[in-house]
Amino acid sequence: MRTALRLARGWSQREAADRWNILWPAEPKTDKAFSYWELWPASTGHAPPLDVLCQLAELYECRVADLVADVADHRPADILHQHRQQLAIVEDPTTSMDDLIARLGSADVHELAAMATTWVRGDSSGVSRRSLLLKISAALSLASASSAPTEETAAADTAGPGAASDDFSGIWHSRYVYPSTGRRKDFTGEHYVVLRQQGQRLSGQSLPHSTGSRMRLDLGLDKAVATGTWREQTSPTGYYQGAVYHGTLQMVVDPAGRRMKGMWLGFGREFTINSGEWHLTWCEANVSKQAQRAYHKKA
Known part of the structure; x- marks a missing residue:
């Protein structure tokens, strides 16, 4: 040159x-x-x-x-440059849906998280990309938990309560592990949750917590696997000061139907994708008001 x-x-x-x-x-x-x-x-x-x-x-x-345009270009080794190049393809209006799906499918969750972070930090419009991304993540979580039912599961859903081979309604002890980037260590969150089953769907609501934290679960059952979404409003007086987090959850149900174990996935404060173990342990089937009061602020 x-x-x-x-x-x-x-x-x-x-x-x-x-x-x-x-x-x-x-x-x-x-x-x-x-x-x-x-x-x-x-x-x-x-x-x-x-x-x-x-x-x-x-x-x-x-x-x-x-x-110096004719000398070596080492930008492809820069992760941020790679993400910007990938985002340019995703944002290109001429990119077909098939190409977009293929490119997203070839990236792992950490690459997708980094791309999303780069996109959010590049916000220069009047639209809050952070808020939009949270809305998209919630929509995708709901979509993953509400996929089109097969004929078998559709029949079970229309049969009403009690149609499933096992009834998971009751009070359960919830325990999950989560990382704290700011404190650089893992912590454990615990709640007592009332699960109610209707067909192949499980909905859970946490009982009053000692710190004021509240949690909700929405799960779909497919044989021995429960898949769905979680949402937690953290303690208003705790480290996260009432922040709301949500994500996806998949658990394997043990043969006795009294334990579930799996992994959760969700966005952290800096839009990093976090994950960790989640356990549900059955406590009792009685969900009356009197039975629930025995677990108030126990966690």
Whole structure:
């Protein structure tokens, strides 16, 4: 490019050196200096220092970047650059839905989280991308838990309460592990939850917690697997000061139907995707007001 920009002016190396010397007589150069700069990055050339590149840019009336456009480009190794390139493809209106699905399908959750973070930080419009992303994540969570039913599960849903082979209604002890980035360690959250079953659907609401935290579960049963969403409003006086978090959850039900174990997934404060273990343990089937009071503020 250093040769091309000189030739675009119709100058020989000697003429370029002469014009340099007119502009900067205190720093005279010869045609040999221009030859060395133009041969670089070959082994026979010399790398021009930054101040020389700035003066060449002034001489050729171009950008400094134009002078080194032919040398190695290491931007593809930059994760942020990769995410911006991927986002450019996603945001391109000419990208087909099939291409978009293929590109998203080839990325893992951590790459998707990083892309989402880059997109949110690039917000320059009047729309809050952070709020929009939270809305999208909630919609996707609901969609994953409410996929189109098969004929078998549809029949079970229309059969009403008690149609499932097991009744999971009752009071359950909920325990999950979550990371705290700010405190750099894992913590445990516990609640007592009233689960109510209707067909192949489970809805859960936490009982009054000692710190004021509240949680809700919405799960769909498919044989021995429960899949759905969770939502928690943290303690108003705790570390997260009443912040609301939500995400997806999938658990395996043990053969006795008295334990569920699985993993949760959700966004953290900085839009990183977090995950951890989640356990549900059956306590009792009685969900009367009197039975529930025995678990108030027990967790």
